[in-house]
Amino acid sequence: MLKRLRRKFCAITLLLVGLVLVAALGSTFVSAANTQGEITRSMLEKSLDTGFAQPPTLGGGENADRAFVVTLDVSDAGVVLSRSGAAIEVSSDQMAGIIAKAIQSPSDSGHSKKLHVAWMKRQTDSGFTLALCDTTSRDSAIARQLGMDVAIFVGAMAALAVVVRILSKWALSPVERAWDQQRRFISDASHELKTPLAVICANSQILQRDASIPEGSRRWVESTAEEADHMKGLVEDLLTLARADEAAAGTTEDALRHDEVDLSSLVDEAALEFDAVAFERGCSIDSEVAGDIVVRGDADQLGRVVRTLLDNATKYAKRNSLVRVRLTQAGSHAKLTVANRGPLIEPEDLEHLFDRFYRTDKARSRQETGGYGLGLAIAKSTVDAHGGKIWATSDAAEGTCFHVTL
Known part of the structure; x- marks a missing residue:
């Protein structure tokens, strides 16, 4: 239980802090990308207004990449009538593709991330005036920003995971x-x-x-x-x-036995043992047990689990009904199912069936049903100790079924 609480504490803390980090870093990244986009758009608009431009660099320093812009007068058919401005390092075919895409696009601007070229167009009497901008510096800056944000997020979450693990132990002490x-x-x-x-x-x-x-x-x-x-x-x-x-x-020296247990024989013997009990309670047992199913564990404890499930099933079964016992092998697991036709268990009660002293029918006393509400809790502890799983389902189609995998 404490381990589950610690895991939940760590998971919730990491989730909340992770969301805050994503929001903070994401807003910073979006803001930087928008700023770079606005700078590029401003240069393209200026180029369309003046007819040519060689704007200042996007970065700082003497070795910063220049954001070159070229303007083209293009006919409706995509023929370049004139050009001005700086050179852009794209091939003729790539340039033709960008021009065709710009002319056909319903938007007045766009960006080719693959070629690192942004464009903006304006309608003229003879066709279009098209401004193209080299966005290599802008795209590189955005990529570096994204990489840095991801590195910050991963590093922060890794450091936080260590701190939260330590704090969880202190908080749950x-x-x-x-x-x-x-x-x-x-x-x-x-x-x-x-x-x-x-x-x-x-x-x-x-x-x-x-x-x-x-x-x-x-x-x-x-x-x-x-x-x-x-x-x-x-x-x-x-x-x-x-x-x-x-x-x-881990506070006791008593170790769980890990003997080879013939689960098939154990379930068969328990079903035979409860035949008379089921007859007295007005029902009968129908068992279908696959042979030679062997698990590792404590035979006495596993036998108690099977008997507890059979006792509950026969106790709450309707008169003249069958209690079905099935043992099968599913891959590397043994699966035991004990089912009866009795009062259905409400969904809100199913999750509490294995709680200590829990009873689904609060009106019933111990004298009526016997037991103290500990049998299923002990069964769950035993199955958990064996590394298995136990759960229950209850519906009109199948009745109430208890499932165990080992």
Whole structure:
């Protein structure tokens, strides 16, 4: 969770600063390009007014390139009647192409980026007066400006990424401390509760076997024993989650086992195990398991994931319906799907299904459905620890489906 928060913090900061940089550098670049364009346009207009021109240089210094301008009197057919001004280094064919393009264009000005020539025309009695300007210096200046802006952007974003990564750790340190304290509290509290619960369960069992207790009082003993068993299950689930959190945070020496697990046999056995459970709940299991699918991981933990999904599917399935279990191989991944026909899950609930203690139906109590809302959270922790993915879909066409890839 903390890693995701840090990534989001970095991404949002880089995005916002990147947009500001793009806006600032982009406006500077556009302004410079417009300024160069206005200078070129001004020289072309002056050339058309005076008939010839050799304007001053666009750049500074003695070695700056000169922006030469030539004016042409051109007939309607594109024949050059006269010319004046400086020479432009373009071939006769290229010049003819520029003249033809200028005459045919509905606009009074244009620019050939390939030849680095800008033009402007004015209608005359005999045809057109055409002014051509060498924009080599202008185009080079704009290209240099663009390259410099890109270099500034890349360098600034790289430096910012380093700084933001450092700042994100500092900014999220209070959240990290709170998360660690919560994880330690759950772990410590669960451990501390195990001993008194063991005593309560043991004493309740002794009292249940005591024949001297009146029948009227025995129901209180049985109720106490039942609730103690429920609380024991909750504590065990909390300990499982605490160990998963510690393993994910790297604060425990317990390493996840990476044995070769015959997932096909594991799913087959779990489906067979839940056949009787499904029958009691008024549904049945239809399993289709591809053979010889092997994954690396912890067989006990993966078995718990499969049983949790089967337990949920049979618990919420409609009577006389099928719970479908499918295990297939997709490339280098194993895909498990457990689906049922039961109450559909609303889209806003789907994203919270794997949250701890979350229930889609707030009106239902634990006594009605069993469990504490931790089974799917444990399943997700287990799948995440194995480098896999788990998610759920729910629609009228397919029913409610839980998907796992490993």
